[in-house]
Amino acid sequence: MITVDKLIFEYPGLRALDNVSFRMDQGSITALVGPNGAGKTTLLRCMAALERPVSGTITIEEIDVLEQPRDCHRIIGYLSDFFGLYQRLTVRQCLHFVARAQGIDDSDCPAAIAAVCRRLNIEDRLEMRPGELSRGLRQRVAIAQAIIHKPSLVLLDEPASGLDPEARHELAELFLDLQRQGMTLLVSSHILAELEAYCTDMLVLRNGRLVEQITVKKARQHKPFKLLLAQPVQNLAEILKQIPDIELLKTEHDQLALIQLTADTQQQHAVLKALLALNLPVCEFAPAASNLQDAYLQTIRQRP
């Protein structure tokens, strides 16, 4: 469990984090989103004990980050948005250094390097120097450095920037793989469509304040469905409320409705049957195209 409580961080003349409080469950993948300057990087750096806030507490696995920063460093991996790699070392030497610096025994380093390289598909680049690699490959090396010691919490600041679509897909697969191994991930990104593929929760920051914490996984268990009728039906909302197991979100002009259903296909079939049994002129019944981006934009618009 990760807990951030009443965190305040200030730069001269600017409150970058204003009373930020939230909780993250073990094994979750949380998207940290918000406009530029919202305080995402500052929050990640505070959680990595790289910055000292004015007040507040951060607890990671019962370690008070601000009191015991070195203990926290052993259980976290951090990928900075402007990460640096040792240009004069080979990829193998970079990874060996980080593995050793994170306390992995010298004899265990080759296995740790091989495992992380296999996972990030960079086994054939081990003897190259970072300067000889593409932006995407350098990003993968940096991620490898962040996770080589198998931290329980991984903080990633814009991990997908500069990656091609295929590499982004691989990155999503990697995050899900890390989650399956019990790691907790907090990923800051602007590319919401890509976050949707793997994140379970979303934190929305704006002007240093936590606007909303959304549980995406729960939302996925309950899908919004769009119901479109061939012609308007009077009191559509009242009619739909008669059908069990659905939650009416909204209706428009007695012709269009947005309803919430479970992800169970049998139940979806039963609802469609019930709609037809009510003699409703159904011409469209399909999952609504709602995604993280919609949720984010809705939150940002609703809560200035």
Next chain:
Amino acid sequence: MNLNPEFQRQLYLECSQARLIGIPLVLGVIFTFSYFIDGYRLGGATAKAALILFLLITLLWGARQAVDSIVEEYRDRTWDTQRLSALGPWEMVWAKLFGSTLMAWYAGLLCLLVYGSAIDDYAALPMLIFYGVCAALLVQSGSLLLGLLAVRRGQTKSGSIFLLAVIGFLSIAPWLSEVSSLTAYALPDSTTAWYEIRFSSSAFHQISLLLALFWCAVGNYRLMTLELGMRTTPSVWLGFSVFLMIYVGGFMPSSAYSFWLAAFAVCSALTYVGVVVESNDAMRIKRLLTYFVQRNWRRGSEELPIWWLSFLLLLPAALVLSVSVHPLREFSLRFHFYPLAIVLILLRDCGIYIYFCYGKNPQRALSLTLLSGVLLYGILPGIFNAMGQNGLAALFFPLWADSAGGALLCALAQSGWVMGMLYRRWQAST
């Protein structure tokens, strides 16, 4: 083998095959040339060349390497990776200090070997090696310290830091070559008096050098501790201030007044040094006040700026000196010494520097403060003095006032005005 990973990384970087072969080759060419100058033997010219090269390599190259071992990390954005590692501060300090300078020591060792083969009298050799190695370690360790300070201030250019290392080199090199010119028979049997105890001068120098090395290492440890995010109180600075007061006080003529005068001078100097070397962050004072309001004294003390400590130590010294009889009063009637006024002037100067630090161009704070100093200490009181307005001159330079009370009032007015301005700027910054 579980070698210190940072030291191993430095080995990867420094110990390339090209360097391992290239350094002896280049030195070989130079010493072959000096061998010809000496008339086909290893003689005086070779010994001199070897010693100069040893100094150049271990002091200058070593200092540059030590500075870069930390500033380069910051510049290349790899410093966060190191800060997040499981390495302790001491492991990090020694690995950077000895790892980055490994090749300088390799070349220096070759020079010393040649020097040893070129001299006839070996009596002074152990002392020369001791001074040479300790002086190089001191300059390299001092350079690492400067590098760490630069990183804490967000400075990524190592040129100005290296300049300070060069000054260190220039102050040590002549002294070292003097030692090398002495033979065991010619060594002067001089003594040094410290608190009326007479020590052999060479033994005293050696102990002083080792103490300087010790404090440099402690300083590096403390700064690295801060960089790694560990919480620590500025007790090292307090200890260093007290040590320096006692050390310098030992050289003064034996009297209570002399001791307090030394303490006053040391604390004044350390206050200036402390305010300049540390990063003056407005938010730090806000954190400090927040902790004090919460009665969290431990956390509050961790945020204390080091110059505050030297300034606090300065106060008792100033009070004691103020109530003591000034022994130099009879020598010159024009010379006034008002310790409490000096304390306030010092506070004014620190206030001016921090005022500029809280401004939009904190990197220009030092030059702007120096400019203010020229105006306040020289030009303005000089103009009024030339006009015969001594009262007005004393307003800017209170030591020209005719009475301690007048000097104190002038200094109080200035420091109060500067502190008021500083407070307003601090409020605007936070």
